[in-house]
Amino acid sequence: MSISAKAALLDEYALVARAVSAPARLMLLEQIAQGARGVEGLADKTGLTIANASQHLQTLRRAGLVTSRRDGKSVIYSLSDEKTLALMDLLRVLAERNLAQVEKILRGLSDGADAPEPISRDALAARITEGSVTILDIRPADEFELGHIPGAMNIALPDLDRFLSGFDTDAEIVAYCRGPYCIYAHQAVAALRKHGLNARRLEGGLPEWRADGREVATV
Amino acid sequence: MSISAKAALLDEYALVARAVSAPARLMLLEQIAQGARGVEGLADKTGLTIANASQHLQTLRRAGLVTSRRDGKSVIYSLSDEKTLALMDLLRVLAERNLAQVEKILRGLSDGADAPEPISRDALAARITEGSVTILDIRPADEFELGHIPGAMNIALPDLDRFLSGFDTDAEIVAYCRGPYCIYAHQAVAALRKHGLNARRLEGGLPEWRADGREVATV
DNA sequence: ATATCATTCAAGTTATTTATTGAATGTTAG
DNA sequence: CTAACATTCAATAAATAACTTGAATGATAT
Secondary structure (H helix, E strand, O other): OHHHHHHHHHHHHHHHHHHOOOHHHHHHHHHHHHOOEEHHHHHHHHOOOHHHHHHHHHHHHHOOOEEEEEEOOEEEEEEOOHHHHHHHHHHHHHHHHHOHHHHHHHHHHHOOOOOOOOEOHHHHHHHHHHOOOEEEEOOOHHHHHOOEOOOOEEOOHHHHHHHHHHOOOOOEEEEEOOOOOOOHHHHHHHHHHHOOOEEEEEOOOHHHHHHOOOOOEOO | OHHHHHHHHHHHHHHHHHHOOOHHHHHHHHHHHHOOEEHHHHHHHHOOOHHHHHHHHHHHHHOOOEEEEEEOOEEEEEEOOHHHHHHHHHHHHHHHHHOHHHHHHHHHHHOOOOOOOOEOHHHHHHHHHHOOOEEEEOOOHHHHHOOEOOOOEEOOHHHHHHHHHHOOOOOEEEEEOOOOOOOHHHHHHHHHHHOOOEEEEEOOOHHHHHHOOOOOEOO
């Protein structure tokens, strides 16, 4: 009993780890963290076929990382709780801390521009009450609609170029996107700074903002 | 660039997750957390062949979870830092929180005896200064020798029966073992309580005690 | 230098996992 | 009840990972 109990425990822990060991499932988790969605929506967003997305989602559900409920004809997936986000973030921290490769990739995104430290969510909240900051949500419009930081302006990355000249050179700009796995904000900040603007990334993205218990706008 | 950068990032995060997705590697990590060891020692402790252990260790090293240094003829592996422990613990928390299976396994270990809440490391440290507690280290002697909580008495699980009658019924007993993945302390507490003794588990094991920066005895 | 020892590498087999395809299930709307 | 739809299941081929065996490397000691 005792040896097999040990093996059974390790299997369960490994099951959770295996659930987050496939890039496709990390993409799905990132999307689900933006807001609950049905299988078809998630498959669209991640570029997976519906059957494949469904299988991956069931792997995530078996590991307890997401839950599903039926809503009419659709099955809606959402994150189980903030511990799922914590796991995703710990993976990122470990990867960035230990793997030179990751830093190289992220540096490549800035493409020559200097990248300042991201601003913390606490600090951004303070700036918002001062009214002294422009917030950019660099995600596709449909994700913005599922929830965004109050007062944020939605500019998807492909549209950013057209708006560059519209910003005040003195304005403090904070850009965010899906969260730690998302590179849109990195790229947006690089573009904004190349244009001489005072832009920084937000630490984390909308899911982390929401997990902090902060207000989220849905209009 | 941007799409492939995203994919490359997710691959790196998945690499870390995949490293902890095999039970054999979780066992190795648990052993390394007891104290740094060479490949042969780790292979012995985990029941893996040397070549197989070596391969797994390299997977862990590639993920940045462990580091290796050469010491004479041996290559000694140790945990990179406390973040590796944090990942292991988060896996456990997620598994226990979400998987009914885990609770069932752990309940089975108590085998009928009621299992009280574990005592925190802070609380144990306080009891130690009061001198009012008997600490049992339920690990094999060689792991005890690599480091243990000061004042702890080493009784490996197979030996416990012979000592049961020796304990004072009034004494407060705290048992610990390798850490969250280890079931020795669970089983020891069950045996002690069945014998009418006032025993509890320590939260976490020696690696967590050490990670807290607390004193560790090596004699 | 040579022998010895611990570890790593390489090749091959078996087992798991992934993505795809098409069918089956279960729900809603008429 | 039937049709339409979203999701899941089942079967397959392709890719990846695990374990074993035996050889190669690299460091130490004679």
